[in-house]
Each structure stands twice: as structure tokens, then as C-alpha cells.
Amino acid sequence: MQARGRRFGTIATMLGNPVYWGAGYQDHTKDQLAKLASLGVDTLVLNIAWSRPWLDVVNLEELYIPREFGYLGDPDGAAAKRETLRRRMDAAIAADLKPFFLFGVPKVLDPATIADQPGADDLVGSPTSRIDPTKVVACIRSESLRRLYRDLIAQHFDAFPETDGILIYTMDELAEVCDVLDDCPRCHNVPLAHRLPEFLAFLRSCIDQHKPLAELWWEPWEFSATQTYEVVERMPARVHLALHRCIHEVYYSGTSDSWFSSLCRLARERDVKVVAELFWSGTGEDLGPLPALPCPRLVLEALVDLAGHPAVVGIKEYFGTVAEHIGPNELATRAWLDDPGRPTQDILLGLSRQYGDPTSTILGAWEHASRAVEAFPWDLSWRMRQYNSIRYDQYAGDAYWDQGFASTLPTPWTTPSWLSSRLGFYVAAQHSPQPDEVRLWLETEARLERSEDSLESAEARLVGALDSVRHGMRADVERQIVSVRAFAYLVRSRRLHCQASRRAARVRHGYAPLDLLVTLRADLANARELRALVDQEELRGFDLEAMDRAIATMEADLAEAEGDGAAWANRKLL
Numbered sequence: 001m002q003a004r005g006r007r008f009g010t011i012a013t014m015l016g017n018p019v020y021w022g023a024g025y026q027d028h029t030k031d032q033l034a035k036l037a038s039l040g041v042d043t044l045v046l047n048i049a050w051s052r053p054w055l056d057v058v059n060l061e062e063l064y065i066p067r068e069f070g071y072l073g074d075p076d077g078a079a080a081k082r083e084t085l086r087r088r089m090d091a092a093i094a095a096d097l098k099p100f101f102l103f104g105v106p107k108v109l110d111p112a113t114i115a116d117q118p119g120a121d122d123l124v125g126s127p128t129s130r131i132d133p134t135k136v137v138a139c140i141r142s143e144s145l146r147r148l149y150r151d152l153i154a155q156h157f158d159a160f161p162e163t164d165g166i167l168i169y170t171m172d173e174l175a176e177v178c179d180v181l182d183d184c185p186r187c188h189n190v191p192l193a194h195r196l197p198e199f200l201a202f203l204r205s206c207i208d209q210h211k212p213l214a215e216l217w218w219e220p221w222e223f224s225a226t227q228t229y230e231v232v233e234r235m236p237a238r239v240h241l242a243l244h245r246c247i248h249e250v251y252y253s254g255t256s257d258s259w260f261s262s263l264c265r266l267a268r269e270r271d272v273k274v275v276a277e278l279f280w281s282g283t284g285e286d287l288g289p290l291p292a293l294p295c296p297r298l299v300l301e302a303l304v305d306l307a308g309h310p311a312v313v314g315i316k317e318y319f320g321t322v323a324e325h326i327g328p329n330e331l332a333t334r335a336w337l338d339d340p341g342r343p344t345q346d347i348l349l350g351l352s353r354q355y356g357d358p359t360s361t362i363l364g365a366w367e368h369a370s371r372a373v374e375a376f377p378w379d380l381s382w383r384m385r386q387y388n389s390i391r392y393d394q395y396a397g398d399a400y401w402d403q404g405f406a407s408t409l410p411t412p413w414t415t416p417s418w419l420s421s422r423l424g425f426y427v428a429a430q431h432s433p434q435p436d437e438v439r440l441w442l443e444t445e446a447r448l449e450r451s452e453d454s455l456e457s458a459e460a461r462l463v464g465a466l467d468s469v470r471h472g473m474r475a476d477v478e479r480q481i482v483s484v485r486a487f488a489y490l491v492r493s494r495r496l497h498c499q500a501s502r503r504a505a506r507v508r509h510g511y512a513p514l515d516l517l518v519t520l521r522a523d524l525a526n527a528r529e530l531r532a533l534v535d536q537e538e539l540r541g542f543d544l545e546a547m548d549r550a551i552a553t554m555e556a557d558l559a560e561a562e563g564d565g566a567a568w569a570n571r572k573l574l
Contacts, residue, residue, distance in 0.1 A: 007307050007340040010275055010314025012043035012100065017320040018051040019541050020283045020291060026056075028088040032323035033095035039321075039330050040337045043164070044097040046088045048320060049104060050173045057081050058174050059107040064155040069148055071117045072107070082159055089160055098164040100215075101156075104175025105168045105203070106138040106145060119144050126182035130414045137176050140199040141186040150206050157210035165215035166207070167242055170196065171222035171415060179416065192223065193230035201236035217242040217275060222415035225259050232266045240273040242316060245302065247417065248425035249382065250318045251286050252279050252298045253374045255305045259421070264311040275314040276306045280333040281321040282483070286378060286385045288490065289541025290483040292325045292476070294458075295370040296332035296351065300344045303336050327476050328355075328366060355477065356470035362477070365461035369484055372454035376491065377447045381409035381428040384494070405441065405494075405501035441502050448495035455488040482537050489530035496523040504573050513569040517561055524554045 013036060016026035026048075036044065047057045057063055063082055065073035085101075092099040108129050114120035114136075125139025138145055157163060169175050177196060178187035187195060204216050218235075219242045220228040232241065244250045247259040260276075267274050279285075280299045282292030306312050321330065328351055335347045352363035378384055409428035411418065423429055427440070462481045469477050496519055503516040531551060534542050561568040 006337055008312070008314050008337070010043050010316075011040045011337065012045060012275065012314065013041050013281070013317035014045045014048050014102075014320035015323060016048060017281070017283055017322050018048050019285055019287075019319065020289045020322055020325075021051070021540055028091040030091065030095065033091055033097060035323040035326055036321060037095055037097065039326070039334045041321075042098060043100055043314075043316075044088075044092045044095075045100045045102050045167065045316070045320075046085055046092065047102055049102040049169070057085065057101075057103075059104050060149070060152040060156060061107050064152050064159070066148055067151050069117075069119060069123070069144075071113060071120075072109075072148075085160070089162060093162055099160075099162055100165040100167060101160070101163060102167045103169075104173045105149065105170060106140060106175060106177070108132060108135040108174050108176050109138050110134075111136055123148070125178040125184035125187055128182075129176055130179070131172075131174070131176050137178055137182070137184070139184055139186055140170075140177050141190075141195060146202060149203065153203070153206040154210065157207075157214075161211065163211065163214055165217065167217040167219060168203070169219045169221055170199075172219070191230065192227045193234050196231050197234040197236055200239045204236055204239050215240065219243075220263075222413075222417050224416040224419075225262075225421040227416060228259070228263060229266060232263055232270065232272065235267075235270050235272050240275065241267055242275045242277060244277050244318070245306070246425075248422045249286075249378075249385075250277055250279060250284070251378055252284060252295055252302075253376075253378070255301070256309070261309065264309040268311040272311070273313045274309070274311045275316050276309075276312045277316045277318040278302045278306065279318055280315070280329055281317050281319070282325050282327045282329050282479075283322070284319050287373070287483075287487065288385070289539055290486055291322070291537075291539070292327040292329070292479045293369060293373075293483040293487055294328045294366045294480045295373050296328040296348060296366055297344065297370045298373060299329045299332050300336055300347060303333065303340075304344065307340055325476075325479060327480060354470075355465075355473045356468065357465055359465075361461050361465040362469070365458045365465070365480075365484075368454045368458035368461065369480075372451040372458065372487070372491070375447050375450040375454060377444050379425055379427065380444055381426055382411045382422075383409050383428075405444075405498045408497075438502065438505075441498055445495055445498050445502075448491055448498065452488055452491045452495060455484050455491060459484045459488065482533070482539070486530065486533055486537075486539065489526055489533065492526050493523065493530070496526060507569050507573050513561065513565045513573075516569075517558070517565060520554070520558050520561065524551070524558055527551050527554060 015028055015032055015036065049056065049058045061072045063078050065075055065078060089099050108131060109124060122142055122144040123138050124136050126137040129135040129137050170177050178184040180187065180189060180191055182188065200218055207214050207216055217240050220231065221244065225247055241263065243260060243263060245260055246257040264274055283290045287293050306315060331351055332347055335350065348363055352360050355362050357363065406428065410430045412430050414430065418429060419431065423432055459481060462477055462484065466474065466477055500516060500519040500523065503519055507513045507516055528551060531547055
């Protein structure tokens with residue numbers, strides 16, 4: 001992580017993006033990697049370990065067959081995945097990029113796979129996983145597990161000796177450790193800070209046996225705030241941190257929180273380096289399958305914020321970069337990396353002129369798009385971001401309005417952070433009371449309406465500037481228009497869902513369903529328009545069959561309501 005004369009010495013990303021997916025965006029071609037390098041990227045993470053259901057590599061067990069615990073591997077699948085990653089590795093090296101891997105360690109175990117297998121009982125910690133109740137947890141204090149990972153790491157460096165670093169999650173994406181409250185015979189009543197640092201030191205020693213200069217980053221995701229503080233206070237040497245900007249999640253909007261600041265202070269005291277994760281490409285988990293939403297001001301503000309933490313030595317694009325869709329967010333990042341002291345407004349104005357925008361019409365569009373992201377009520381529920389990917393396929397098998405807006409929001413996970421620290425940010429999560437206060441829903445509608453209005457303003461400005469932009473920039477501006485328009489449909493769908501839930505509640509209290517029917521008609525029209533845009537622009541990441549089933553259900557439901565509104569309301573809502 002040696003700095004190269006600029007604020008951050010490590011600039012990392014992945015090629016492709018799991019919310020804007022497709023095989024064509026993960027080929028690791030010479031042209032794709034050259035585009036990443038042109039942005040200042042020097043570190044390439046070769047696998048997107050949260051790419052389910054697109055089946056990239058998540059665990060070491062998916063790449064290698066353990067010598068002692070062979071039943072944990074799949075020889076045919078492992079060989080194919082190694083071949084894919086070998087191609088990516090060779091391409092990264094040819095592009096002069098440092099190759100990193102991302103794994104979940106330890107892998108959550110499948111009881112059906114390990115049943116009656118030799119040595120399997122000693123691998124198991126807690127009998128029930130928090131991530132997947134059909135699975136069990138592998139125990140990091142088990143000597144059998146230590147032998148397993150000593151073997152797998154050795155196999156990894158035999159297969160990929162060029163590896164410059166490994167980023168591991170120990171509580172997320174099919175990886176998990178025992179909880180202090182679980183009934184693991186080794187871990188019960190033993191604080192995480194007395195178990196996990198030792199395991200990280202063990203992994204570091206395994207890597208040292210093969211390549212001492214390879215870096216090891218640890219991602220403390222899904223743990224509570226205090227757990228992460230206590231682990232970092234005991235961090236072993238030469239294990240560094242990869243951190244989301246906030247304990248609740250990564251978002252384009254907002255600055256880092258006190259959890260991040262506290263960890264950075266503790267890290268500096270321990271000489272632990274921090275790589276901060278943010279969105280600086282044109283889409284992200286919070287925005288869903290949009291090609292290139294232009295919000296460069298938010299990206300620049302995030303970079304300035306992170307630069308204010310001395311422990312932060314690098315940045316990582318959290319969800320990856322679609323190299324074919326380089327736009328103002330990526331260009332703003334590059335400009336800031338080249339001159340971190342340059343004022344944000346100067347960078348934005350320079351970018352606007354780069355597009356051939358002397359009247360700053362595009363600059364105004366970017367500002368409205370940024371305000372739309374800021375207005376969106378991300379803090380209502382984590383699932384507000386998930387809806388961006390699967391908005392109109394939620395109730396394909398049932399009537400769309402059988403459930404109200406609030407009842408769709410709980411987040412189902414039960415990790416330590418979700419049961420403690422994150423509840424301070426999200427209003428609606430699993431195991432928390434479901435809010436039904438009408439003023440909260442009115443406020444939510446108002447924030448969604450502000451977001452929608454800003455997106456409409458952004459689109460109008462982008463369309464108005466399209467004919468005057470430089471020829472080479474036109475395709476990019478067209479992508480921005482599509483992204484802004486798609487996001488507007490998604491925001492509108494949430495506003496209408498919220499509005500319909502509120503109006504349905506009035507019907508349950510004896511009012512006629514006329515207002516509700518107006519909302520349902522608008523929502524169906526919005527769904528059809530979004531579906532048409534997805535088709536026309538070949539947007540990736542939408543489940544088209546599910547959307548079609550949902551729209552058909554909405555059509556049938558509305559037809560019944562318009563035929564006999566009172567009977568429909570009595571059957572559906574009362």
C-alpha cells in the first residue's frame with residue numbers, strides 16, 4: 001500500500017457489477033482493464049464474492065478440494081472456476097494491475113454434505129447459522145478448521161502465486177463465526193475479541209508461509225459496533241481493514257459515521273491501514289440496475305470526507321465498475337485523485353466543459369440527480385435499496401396490494417449488527433416494531449416526491465443538452481438519460497406503493513376506494529413504462545418474467561376493482 005504521490009496509495013475495484021450484470025461485463029479483456037487503469041485503478045479484485053445468483057467464487061472451498069475434507073469441494077466446479085480466475089489473473093498482470101481475491105472465511109457448512117463424514121463433527125461450532133438456518137457454522141477455534149484453511153491457502157498460492165492480496169469477510173456471504181451467545185462448546189461465553197484476532201493471525205501466518213508480501217484485508221461486516229472496536233484493539237500485525245463508510249451500509253449520499261471514525265482512530269493507534277469502500281462508479285447496490293446514474297458531486301464529497309481520516313490509505317469501489325460505461329462519476333474520481341486539493345465545484349465545472357457544455361446545463365442535471373439520491377429515504381429500510389432491483393416482481397403469485405408498504409420492509413437477517421447497531425439507522429428491520437404512524441408515511445411520500453421531481457429536472461436538462469455535447473460524449477449522456485429515467489420510475493413506484501397503502505388504510509376505515517383506484521391505475525401505468533424502458537434499452541439486472549407476471553396480476557386486480565369497487569375492497573382490504 002505504498003502511496004504514489006497522491007492521497008490514496010491503493011485504488012481498487014472489480015470489473016463488472018452484480019446489480020448491472022452480464023457476461024459481457026466480466027470478460028477481463030485488455031480494453032476493459034485499460035479503461036480501469038486510465039481511471040487510476042491499480043488493484044483489481046478478481047471475483048465478486050456477493051454475486052449470487054450469478055455464481056462467482058465466494059469461498060476458498062469453491063476453488064480447491066481439501067485434502068483431508070474432500071467432501072467440502074466439487075472437483076469439476078472447482079476446476080472450471082480456477083480456469084476462469086486464471087484468465088482474469090493473467091489479464092490483470094498484463095494490465096499491470098495488482099490482483100486481489102475476495103473470500104468468505106470460514107464457509108458456512110451444509111449438514112447434508114457433512115453428515116457422517118470423517119472429521120466433520122469437529123469442524124462444527126454453532127449448530128444453526130444466523131445467515132441461513134438450514135446451515136451450521138464452522139468454528140474458527142477448531143483445530144480441524146485450522147488444518148482445512150492451512151491446506152486451502154497453500155493450494156491457493158500454488159495455483160495463483162501472483163496473488164498480491166486477499167480480502168476476507170468473516171460474517172457475510174456464506175461466511176460466519178460463532179456468536180458469544182451460541183452454544184458452540186469452544187466459543188460459548190468467549191468474547192469475539194478473544195477469538196477472532198487469533199484466527200486472523202493464523203490466516204496471516206498461513207499466507208506468510210507462501211508469500212509474506214501478500215496483503216490481508218479483513219472486512220468486519222455484520223458485527224456490532226463494539227465487537228469491531230474490540231477486535232481492532234487486538235488486531236494482529238499486518239492485517240488491515242476494509243471498511244464500509246458507515247455501519248449501516250454504503251450509500252452514495254451522506255458522509256461517514258462515528259463508527260467509521262472511531263475505527264479509523266483505533267486503526268491508526270494500532271498501525272492498521274484502512275481501505276475505505278464507497279460507490280464511485282455509475283451504479284451501486286443502492287441504485288440498482290442502472291447503467292450510469294450521474295451524481296459526481298456525491299462521489300467527490302465522499303472522497304473528501306475519506307481523505308480527512310489519516311488511517312485511510314486506499315479506496316475500493318464497493319460493487320465494481322462496468323468498464324464500458326465510464327461516465328461523470330468515474331471521471332470525477334480520476335480528476336480528484338490527480339489533484340485532491342482542487343475544490344469540488346472546480347472539478348465539476350471542468351467535467352461539464354469536457355462534455356462540451358458551456359452553459360453548464362449538464363452540470364445542473366448532475367446536481368439534480370445528486371439531490372434525488374439525497375432525498376430518497378434510504379434510512380427507512382435496507383429493503384428500499386433492494387426494491388431498486390426487484391420492484392415489480394415482489395408479489396408475482398398473489399395480488400399486489402394484499403400487503404401494505406410497511407409490511408414489505410423488514411430486513412430478515414439476524415446478525416449481531418442487525419440485532420443491535422444498525423437498528424439505530426433503519427426505521428424498519430426484522431424484530432423491530434413495524435411503524436404505522438401516518439406522519440411517517442406522509443414524510444416518506446414527500447421525500448420520494450422530492451426525489452422524483454429532481455430526477456425529472458435532471459432528465460429534462462440532459463435531454464436539452466444532448467444535441468450540443470461533444471460527439472464522443474453523446475453515448476454517455478444517453479446512458480445518463482436512461483439511468484435517470486429508470487430511477488424515476490423506481491422512485492415513483494415506491495411513492496405510489498406508499499400512497500396506496502395509506503389510502504387502503506382509509507378504505508379499511510370505511511371510506512370509498514376511489515382514491516385508491518386512482519393510485520393503482522397510476523402504478524400500473526408506471527410499471528408498464530418501466531417494463532418498456534427495460535426492454536427498449538436492454539437494461540440488465542431486472543427479472544423480466546417476474547415483472548411480466550406481476551404486471552398481469554396488477555391488471556387483473558385493477559380490472560376486478562373497476563368492475564365492482566365495493567366488492568373488491570371488501571374482499572381485498574376488509
